[in-house]
Amino acid sequence: MKFNILLLLLLAVVLGSASNAQEAGTGGVSGVEKEPLRIYENRGGDFELTGPDGKEISSESFRGKVILIYFGYTYCPDVCPMSLSHLKVGMLELEEQAKEVQVLFVSIDPERDTPEKLKEYVPYFHPDFIGLTGSVNDVAEVARQYGAHYFKQYVESVEGYFMAHTDAVFLVDQQGRYRGRYKTEWDMEKLISDIQWLLNSGS
Numbered sequence: 001m002k003f004n005i006l007l008l009l010l011l012a013v014v015l016g017s018a019s020n021a022q023e024a025g026t027g028g029v030s031g032v033e034k035e036p037l038r039i040y041e042n043r044g045g046d047f048e049l050t051g052p053d054g055k056e057i058s059s060e061s062f063r064g065k066v067i068l069i070y071f072g073y074t075y076c077p078d079v080c081p082m083s084l085s086h087l088k089v090g091m092l093e094l095e096e097q098a099k100e101v102q103v104l105f106v107s108i109d110p111e112r113d114t115p116e117k118l119k120e121y122v123p124y125f126h127p128d129f130i131g132l133t134g135s136v137n138d139v140a141e142v143a144r145q146y147g148a149h150y151f152k153q154y155v156e157s158v159e160g161y162f163m164a165h166t167d168a169v170f171l172v173d174q175q176g177r178y179r180g181r182y183k184t185e186w187d188m189e190k191l192i193s194d195i196q197w198l199l200n201s202g203s
Helices: 002-017 080-100 113-125 136-146 184-201
Strands: 048-050 056-058 066-072 099-107 130-132 148-152 161-165 169-173 176-180
Touching: 048 136, 066 136, 080 099, 080 184, 099 113, 099 136, 113 130, 130 136, 136 148, 169 184, 176 184
Parallel strands: 066 099, 099 130
Antiparallel strands: 048 056, 066 169, 148 161, 169 176
């Protein structure tokens, strides 16, 4: 049991760290003009999934806002709650600009994460965060678009299995373009800086 959990956490760290340095936005340095964020033409894209009220929600409905997408699941023992908590702190740091940012939590465990479950779980971290789910195939397609990886890790416990997954936040600009990925544990300062750059430049 302990070995399985340690393996799961190790895999989550490895998956989340892969290509992170290459894709994270360039952080600004005090006194130095910030470089424009790269646009990744071959990643991201619009999608439609089921929201917490059981209705379909399209990413296009958030045009004009910066979107932060996190792929996780409600039964996650530690990584997901930690990342969502970091994002909550980030929203507090953005102050009034937080109204121009939308956090989307996409469940990679649609078999257990019903819209009702997400409606109860996600707003616990911030009232404006939205949880999304869908069919196994629909979620897999969205994850593929953004380069998020995950798989089941069966364990001898009440839960039955955990999900090893990419621990990263994906940044999408106001026009729906993929701009980078970040680890909330280490990259929050850079993420906040990049969000502010997008909001202030309109790029």
